[in-house]
Amino acid sequence: MNPSATDPVVSSAASPARTGPSFVAAALRVFDLSLGQMLWSRRTVFLALVVGAPLAVGVLFRVLEAFGIGPRVGQNLVSGTTVFGGMMWLLYLRFIVPVLGVFYGTALVADEVEDKTITYLFVRPVPRSAVLAGKYLAYLATTVCVVLPSVVLLFFLVVPMGKGSLAAAFPDLLVDLGLLALGLAAYGAVFAFIGAWLKYPLVTGLFFAFGWEQIALVLPGYLRKFTVAYYLQALVPHAMPTEGLGSVVQALFREVPSPAASIAYLLGMTVVFVYLAGRMAARREYVLEQ
Amino acid sequence: MTAKTRYFFVGSALVLVLGLGIGTVAYYGGVPGGLFAASPGSEELQYVPQDAAVVAYADVRAVMQSELRQRLLKLDEESEERGRDEFLRETGIDIERDIEHVVAYMAPEEAGERAPNGMVLARGRFNAPKIEALVTGHGGRVESYKGKKIYTSVEGKGGHAGGQKMAMCFVEDGLAVMGRDDLVRQAVDRGGRGGNIMDNAEFRSRIEGMQGGSMWAVGRFDRVASTAKLPNEINDRIPPITWFSASGSVNGGMRATVKAEVQTDEAAKNLRDIIQGFMALARMSAGNRPEMQALWPELELGGTGKTVTIGFSVSSELLDALTKAGESRRKPGKIGARIE
Numbered sequence: 001m002n003p004s005a006t007d008p009v010v011s012s013a014a015s016p017a018r019t020g021p022s023f024v025a026a027a028l029r030v031f032d033l034s035l036g037q038m039l040w041s042r043r044t045v046f047l048a049l050v051v052g053a054p055l056a057v058g059v060l061f062r063v064l065e066a067f068g069i070g071p072r073v074g075q076n077l078v079s080g081t082t083v084f085g086g087m088m089w090l091l092y093l094r095f096i097v098p099v100l101g102v103f104y105g106t107a108l109v110a111d112e113v114e115d116k117t118i119t120y121l122f123v124r125p126v127p128r129s130a131v132l133a134g135k136y137l138a139y140l141a142t143t144v145c146v147v148l149p150s151v152v153l154l155f156f157l158v159v160p161m162g163k164g165s166l167a168a169a170f171p172d173l174l175v176d177l178g179l180l181a182l183g184l185a186a187y188g189a190v191f192a193f194i195g196a197w198l199k200y201p202l203v204t205g206l207f208f209a210f211g212w213e214q215i216a217l218v219l220p221g222y223l224r225k226f227t228v229a230y231y232l233q234a235l236v237p238h239a240m241p242t243e244g245l246g247s248v249v250q251a252l253f254r255e256v257p258s259p260a261a262s263i264a265y266l267l268g269m270t271v272v273f274v275y276l277a278g279r280m281a282a283r284r285e286y287v288l289e290q
Numbered sequence: 291m292t293a294k295t296r297y298f299f300v301g302s303a304l305v306l307v308l309g310l311g312i313g314t315v316a317y318y319g320g321v322p323g324g325l326f327a328a329s330p331g332s333e334e335l336q337y338v339p340q341d342a343a344v345v346a347y348a349d350v351r352a353v354m355q356s357e358l359r360q361r362l363l364k365l366d367e368e369s370e371e372r373g374r375d376e377f378l379r380e381t382g383i384d385i386e387r388d389i390e391h392v393v394a395y396m397a398p399e400e401a402g403e404r405a406p407n408g409m410v411l412a413r414g415r416f417n418a419p420k421i422e423a424l425v426t427g428h429g430g431r432v433e434s435y436k437g438k439k440i441y442t443s444v445e446g447k448g449g450h451a452g453g454q455k456m457a458m459c460f461v462e463d464g465l466a467v468m469g470r471d472d473l474v475r476q477a478v479d480r481g482g483r484g485g486n487i488m489d490n491a492e493f494r495s496r497i498e499g500m501q502g503g504s505m506w507a508v509g510r511f512d513r514v515a516s517t518a519k520l521p522n523e524i525n526d527r528i529p530p531i532t533w534f535s536a537s538g539s540v541n542g543g544m545r546a547t548v549k550a551e552v553q554t555d556e557a558a559k560n561l562r563d564i565i566q567g568f569m570a571l572a573r574m575s576a577g578n579r580p581e582m583q584a585l586w587p588e589l590e591l592g593g594t595g596k597t598v599t600i601g602f603s604v605s606s607e608l609l610d611a612l613t614k615a616g617e618s619r620r621k622p623g624k625i626g627a628r629i630e
Contacts, residue, residue, distance in 0.1 A: 032291055035291055035295055036291060036292050036294075036295045039295055039298060040294065040295070079503065079539065141299075145298070145299055145302040145303070146302065148302075148306055149302050149305035149306050149309070152305060152306060152309030152310070153305065153309070155309070155313075156309065156312070165498075166312075166313060166316045167313075167316040167317045167498065168498040168499060168500070170313040170314070170316060170317040171317070171495070171498070171499075172499075173313060174310075174313075234594055235594075236594075256594045256595070258555055258594075258595050259594070259595060
């Protein structure tokens with residue numbers, strides 16, 4: 001599916017006799033094409049920085065520990081398990097997962113519009129929603145294959161510090177990996193919809209992830225139920241760190257759904273928003289700026 | 291998919307598979323030596339029976355060498371040193387240096403039992419001849435049981451607890467077990483093989499979650515509560531707790547987490563509300579005293595589903611204040627000086 005201008009453009013409307021590939025086959029073709037585009041694009045540097053930063057912090061902790069300066073809370077030495085739990089909360093769940101969702105999810109359609117290549121995709125004899133589904137799957141594969149190995153490496157770097165036990169922390173690692181994958185899927189779906197819907201989705205996405213979600217989580221009442229973080233945080237096996245007023249307030253009003261309900265909501269959210277994004281992409285008329 | 295992309299995904303999958311493989315091996319049995327060595331206390335847990343109600347661990351060396359202990363020591367250094375020296379003289383054991391860690395457990399009390407139904411396992415360096423001399427010197431007996439020497443208490447001299455003899459035995463080189471005679475003999479029978487608490491899946495998962503702290507305890511609250519005979523006023527008001535666990539680490543200050551598990555999500559929410567109410571009440575009572583607020587331990591209430599957790603840390607400032615208060619209490623004041 002090379003968007004070359006010399007390619008014959010055959011739409012299903014122009015040639016009714018020719019039938020395009022099925023939805024699944026089309027989505028997989030787009031997935032295959034988009035994988036390389038996502039991995040080796042200008043965003044790769046950003047992705048490497050975002051995922052490499054926690055590993056750099058982990059290496060720094062190990063170096064400091066080798067010099068006898070272990071991680072501390074106040075004057076207390078804390079175990080590697082606690083440090084890993086804190087990093088999962090503060091770096092991965094509150095920053096990396098939403099930020100990857102925003103930058104990659106909103107770009108699924110917006111990048112094609114901005115680069116004026118969306119026409120090449122949409123004139124192909126494939127459903128537009130299959131294009132979005134393929135791109136979404138490529139986003140998920142890329143982010144999961146970058147974030148999860150980095151978490152595993154971080155686990156082996158940080159957990160053995162201060163007598164932390166790898167064996168004891170291993171079940172939590174499995175939960176962490178699962179919830180990160182679920183978080184990337186849910187955030188990606190929400191931002192894919194925003195990207196397919198709005199003209200300037202990045203600003204809206206950033207506001208949603210770092211404005212709305214942060215505010216709604218600390219407000220008493222039901223508003224937090226309209227966030228992804230609310231369901232994601234309910235699955236975290238580590239204790240919530242208290243690093244600021246926001247966390248204290250959040251802990252005060254903390255009311256968490258059950259793990260089963262959280263998983264159901266996150267999966268439901270993913271399916272619904274991917275569907276809505278596909279529907280939006282299929283119906284919306286994208287105007288390319290000249 | 292280009293070759294470059296394919297290599298990336300293969301590399302990523304390799305890291306994941308390798309990491310999860312190593313983690314699985316560490317989880318199911320561990321790899322001897324270094325990074326993946328079995329956690330401290332795991333060998334002693336082999337001697338704890340499957341039906342124990344509570345099991346606890348303390349890294350004695352870490353606690354004894356912590357800054358926290360040094361601070362507490364200042365409160366009553368003289369009597370502390372005296373007691374330690376006396377114990378060393380009598381047993382040849384320097385608690386500060388010779389004991390590495392201790393594991394203790396309590397079994398559910400049987401009907402009509404009055405003796406403490408538990409045992410302590412201490413790992414360290416022991417001067418066996420000196421301990422034997424001490425036991426026999428106080429009228430105790432040395433018996434041979436399955437190739438091990440069992441030191442039993444003397445009858446009629448308070449060595450019996452609830453009609454049961456107390457005993458001690460070195461079940462391994464550097465591992466002493468102390469407790470009721472029958473339990474010590476069971477430990478010798480068990481010999482650290484099979485049928486121990488780590489075969490109890492419920493205990494195992496909770497114990498493994500505790501590793502890393504200087505001390506921890508895990509237990510069935512319902513079994514302990516029936517033994518402890520809590521007042522009805524408390525029993526009626528708190529939601530029925532099934533499991534409890536606590537872990538803590540000490541150094542300059544102390545940091546600990548207590549976790550309670552109840553039967554339903556609703557009960558957990560109620561328990562969280564009760565604790566939150568107590569915390570708010572306590573904070574309110576200290577509200578008009580800024581010096582008290584500064585000393586207030588950092589409390590963190592959390593938990594999901596059926597669990598309730600309370601994390602707290604006692605800052606070094608609080609300990610400093612306590613140390614100063616202790617010192618000023620020991621110093622003779624004006625009245626004391628006049629009397630002297």
